[in-house]
Amino acid sequence: xxxxxxxxxxxxxxxAKYDASCASSGGAKRDSRGAKGVGSVNGSGICHSYTPDGxxxxxxxxxxxxxxxxxxxxxxxxxxxxxxxARFTAEEAAQLTIDxxxxxxxxxxxxxxxxxxxxxxxxxxxxxxxxLLRETHQFRGYIHLKAIADADPALIARAGELADRLSxxxxxxxxxxxxxxxxxxxxxxxxKSMASIRGQIDNHAAEKSARKRRFATGQxxxxxxxxxxxxxxxxxxxxxxxxxGYRLRRVYYSAFSPIPDASAALPPRAPPLxxxxxxxQADWLLRNYGFSIDELTQATDGGMLDxxxxxxxxxxxxxxxxxxxxxxxAPREMLLRVPGLGVRAADRMIAARRHAALRLDDISRxxxxxxKLLPFITALDWTPGATLDSxxxxxKLRPEPRQLDLFACA
Amino acid sequence: xxxxALDRPDDPERFYQHAAALIAEGETPERVGWSVGAAGxxxxxxAPAPRAPWRGEKHFxxxxxxxxxxxxxxxxxxxxxxxxxxxxxxxxxDSDVRALKKLEGEARRDIHKMRAFVRFRELGDxxxxxxxxxxxxxxYTLRANADFFARRFANMRWSIVTPELSAHYDEGEVRxxxxxxxxxxxxxxxxxxxxxxxxASIFNPARLNLxxxxxxxxxxxxxxxxxxxxxxxxxxxxxxxxxxxIATPPTPPRFSLSRPPAPQSEAPADASDLADLRAQLAxxxxxxxxxxxxxxxxxxxxARAQLMIVAEQPGDQEDICGAPLVGPAGKVFDExxxxxxxxxxxxxxxxxxxxxxxxxxxxxxxxxxxxxxEIDACSWWLHREIELMRPKIIVAMGASALRGLTGQxxxxxxxxxxxIELAENRRLLATxxxxxxxRLEDEQEKRLAWRAFLDDLTQAVKLAE
Numbered sequence: 001x002x003x004x005x006x007x008x009x010x011x012x013x014x015x016a017k018y019d020a021s022c023a024s025s026g027g028a029k030r031d032s033r034g035a036k037g038v039g040s041v042n043g044s045g046i047c048h049s050y051t052p053d054g055x056x057x058x059x060x061x062x063x064x065x066x067x068x069x070x071x072x073x074x075x076x077x078x079x080x081x082x083x084x085x086a087r088f089t090a091e092e093a094a095q096l097t098i099d100x101x102x103x104x105x106x107x108x109x110x111x112x113x114x115x116x117x118x119x120x121x122x123x124x125x126x127x128x129x130x131x132l133l134r135e136t137h138q139f140r141g142y143i144h145l146k147a148i149a150d151a152d153p154a155l156i157a158r159a160g161e162l163a164d165r166l167s168x169x170x171x172x173x174x175x176x177x178x179x180x181x182x183x184x185x186x187x188x189x190x191x192k193s194m195a196s197i198r199g200q201i202d203n204h205a206a207e208k209s210a211r212k213r214r215f216a217t218g219q220x221x222x223x224x225x226x227x228x229x230x231x232x233x234x235x236x237x238x239x240x241x242x243x244x245g246y247r248l249r250r251v252y253y254s255a256f257s258p259i260p261d262a263s264a265a266l267p268p269r270a271p272p273l274x275x276x277x278x279x280x281q282a283d284w285l286l287r288n289y290g291f292s293i294d295e296l297t298q299a300t301d302g303g304m305l306d307x308x309x310x311x312x313x314x315x316x317x318x319x320x321x322x323x324x325x326x327x328x329x330a331p332r333e334m335l336l337r338v339p340g341l342g343v344r345a346a347d348r349m350i351a352a353r354r355h356a357a358l359r360l361d362d363i364s365r366x367x368x369x370x371x372k373l374l375p376f377i378t379a380l381d382w383t384p385g386a387t388l389d390s391x392x393x394x395x396k397l398r399p400e401p402r403q404l405d406l407f408a409c410a
Numbered sequence: 411x412x413x414x415a416l417d418r419p420d421d422p423e424r425f426y427q428h429a430a431a432l433i434a435e436g437e438t439p440e441r442v443g444w445s446v447g448a449a450g451x452x453x454x455x456x457a458p459a460p461r462a463p464w465r466g467e468k469h470f471x472x473x474x475x476x477x478x479x480x481x482x483x484x485x486x487x488x489x490x491x492x493x494x495x496x497x498x499x500x501x502x503x504d505s506d507v508r509a510l511k512k513l514e515g516e517a518r519r520d521i522h523k524m525r526a527f528v529r530f531r532e533l534g535d536x537x538x539x540x541x542x543x544x545x546x547x548x549x550y551t552l553r554a555n556a557d558f559f560a561r562r563f564a565n566m567r568w569s570i571v572t573p574e575l576s577a578h579y580d581e582g583e584v585r586x587x588x589x590x591x592x593x594x595x596x597x598x599x600x601x602x603x604x605x606x607x608x609x610a611s612i613f614n615p616a617r618l619n620l621x622x623x624x625x626x627x628x629x630x631x632x633x634x635x636x637x638x639x640x641x642x643x644x645x646x647x648x649x650x651x652x653x654x655x656i657a658t659p660p661t662p663p664r665f666s667l668s669r670p671p672a673p674q675s676e677a678p679a680d681a682s683d684l685a686d687l688r689a690q691l692a693x694x695x696x697x698x699x700x701x702x703x704x705x706x707x708x709x710x711x712x713a714r715a716q717l718m719i720v721a722e723q724p725g726d727q728e729d730i731c732g733a734p735l736v737g738p739a740g741k742v743f744d745e746x747x748x749x750x751x752x753x754x755x756x757x758x759x760x761x762x763x764x765x766x767x768x769x770x771x772x773x774x775x776x777x778x779x780x781x782x783x784e785i786d787a788c789s790w791w792l793h794r795e796i797e798l799m800r801p802k803i804i805v806a807m808g809a810s811a812l813r814g815l816t817g818q819x820x821x822x823x824x825x826x827x828x829x830i831e832l833a834e835n836r837r838l839l840a841t842x843x844x845x846x847x848x849r850l851e852d853e854q855e856k857r858l859a860w861r862a863f864l865d866d867l868t869q870a871v872k873l874a875e
Contacts, residue, residue, distance in 0.1 A: 006607050013611035031561035033582070040562040046526050047626065049637055051613035052645045054622025061612060082661050099601050100608075102541065102566060103530045188705070195704040195730045241702055244775045245729070257616045258655040269656065270616060293770060352503035362503045
């Protein structure tokens with residue numbers, strides 16, 4: 001591989017790193033036995049490395065090109081930025097994927113692109129790279145393609161036949177922000193693209209023959225946090241709408257990060273990374289813990305999640321009348337509302353209590369930390385007494401100030 | 411004490427055969443000792459250890475791959491207990507179950523990490539290429555993992571060498587051989603530098619978080635990962651790089667921007683035909699429903715159609731694909747049309763309200779009834795459609811359609827089947843909404859409602875002729 005390719009790789013990976021998604025999970029299972037190429041997908045993803053920012057490296061995540069005709073203020077690749085530009089040919093990107101894959105560096109490819117000439121032209125090049133991988137190289141690994149919002153639905157359909165996952169990035173959480181930060185894009189167009197992808201995924205899943213069923217199994221999106229003034233409850237409400245309407249597998253939140261040659265339209269400082277973390281936690285409650293969007297809004301303080309307390313604890317402190325929860329009797333959905341109790345621990349408790357009534361001792365073996373649960377539960381040998389009503393409970397649950405400093409650089 | 415010597419440390423099948431025989435012989439866990447290889451000889455009886463086929467589920471096989479010497483005794487103890495009363499297996503608070511789950515978890519993690527961190531180095535090229543990897547697992551996991559690599563790299567010749575065992579794959583077969591040394595595998599690969607370039611470029615220095623990285627990628631793995639040698643320098647430089655990005659003022663673009671025109675969202679001022687109407691409708695903000703819906707769902711059908719059907723509002727599927735009456739109620743409607751001999755492509759189908767109204771319930775959007783205010787706001791569009799179409803007969807399906815067309819709140823039960831005269835000599839026939847037919851559970855009631863619905867449609871088709 002020439003140094004030319006290496007230079008392009010440096011530019012086009014650097015340009016892709018602000019996309020938080022790296023998941024390689026949820027693809028249809030397959031492998032390369034009986035085929036000519038390499039690759040397999042076994043359902044759950046694999047992180048092949050971790051960068052010093054703690055993020056997983058699962059896929060070769062690159063742009064095909066970082067030239068772009070749009071001028072979205074938050075984006076390092078906007079037309080008005082002075083970053084170095086490069087462009088891979090479809091062959092180069094496909095060969096690089098195969099070379100990395102054969103060494104077990106990656107699970108597959110996550111390919112996106114700046115918009116050059118037109119959305120259709122750009123989409124065609126993404127598709128061509130995936131086609132080379134699937135047809136010429138007989139690649140059976142994971143492919144995630146970015147669906148360009150304004151591209152012809154027929155092109156999106158073709159992309160879906162080649163990829164395991166499609167994504168359209170909504171980037172901004174509400175319509176009003178588009179006008180100032182992404183003037184050439186529209187909230188409604190992005191929403192329509194997501195609807196079209198969901199429609200195609202549903203139609204393929206309903207097909208009887210396995211060949212016709214072959215299609216991307218999911219879509220995801222990303223929202224940038226802190227580039228505009230949208231509050232957390234509005235962000236979460238948009239997420240809930242996207243999950244409900246378009247069956248997204250994931251909404252990724254990306255705390256707006258300082259970028260080289262930033263636009264003057266942006267705040268110079270990044271929002272605390274902990275805000276992104278709290279949004280992920282709240283999103284998790286929405287998807288896996290049966291919380292409604294109204295309950296999450298209730299957990300916020302004037303629309304913003306508490307940076308020092310996780311959203312479930314915030315919610316519990318505002319709904320103390322529902323606690324303590326009896327771990328020996330409470331239904332699963334109520335156990336899941338206990339701060340500090342996760343899905344696995346709750347399920348283990350439900351299994352264990354069929355054998356014997358649970359004591360604190362049992363709980364300490366089933367949950368990762370019993371201390372956090374204490375104010376919110378009763379067990380055979382435990383009631384929290386007055387702690388739950390105590391005015392000081394909130395202070396007690398907050399981390400020590402010293403710990404805050406530790407987190408500050410995280 | 412019965413000493414059982416196993417040939418290999420990673421052979422759950424054989425272990426289960428011994429366990430089956432020992433349980434049948436009534437050997438209590440306290441009386442059985444386990445060892446691997448020759449170490450057991452000292453105590454072993456001359457006779458080979460007994461074996462029997464294992465019937466039933468094989469619990470804790472992953473725990474048997476753990477390096478802990480006590481693993482065989484622990485699993486045998488659990489199997490012995492299970493033979494008497496297997497219920498404890500379902501109790502996560504049981505101390506044997508907990509201890510074994512812990513071993514299993516660690517062995518599984520080891521399997522997963524091997525899949526992640528094996529790095530093949532290419533030797534030779536073209537058809538002769540071989541891919542070799544040196545790897546140091548924490549447990550006896552290579553044999554269990556070989557199938558994963560065989561499926562994934564079915565058309566490569568590869569070897570994974572570990573200190574205790576090596577796996578060699580060629581032409582669909584995995585062969586196992588004794589372990590080797592780091593020196594048996596090339597230290598470098600032609601793509602290492604590209605991989606390090608990628609690794610360094612995908613890292614965001616503004617988010618340095620070494621603790622998070624090390625919880626997933628502990629230092630013990632670093633020495634066999636080509637990218638790991640870049641970590642210290644990347645971490646050192648990160649703070650400065652991030653500060654520099656913030657401190658550097660934005661530079662003006664090197665060229666003057668000729669912006670592509672913003673997408674057209676201006677609607678034509680006047681709707682002289684249905685196409686104009688659709689374009690106008692797409693930007694409608696007459697009521698708040700546009701905020702959460704994906705798109706306006708316009709009427710569909712030929713402009714010359716004499717029969718116009720008005721339903722309530724788009725549902726989840728209509729909102730997704732942008733066409734009216736295609737969801738479950740649409741299927742019922744199509745079936746009814748088929749029975750009265752009417753062709754959908756020849757009629758015009760629209761809704762009283764053009765945006766989907768819903769409430770979120772978990773991950774589902776549940777249809778919500780449009781309010782009178784929303785129906786009335788949207789009736790402006792409905793009447794524009796009628797003016798442009800001039801159909802002979804309009805069918806209102808359900809109460810919302812009746813409201814949109816008449817401006818009055820009328821009962822469907824009382825109005826259905828009868829003709830209502832609208833302004834400009836237009837005639838309206840009221841009937842039930844097909845979703846109503848879907849909801850009915852009583853068979854008798856359902857039959858009657860279907861009959862009435864078909865009668866109404868038949869009448870409408872006649873009036874349209």
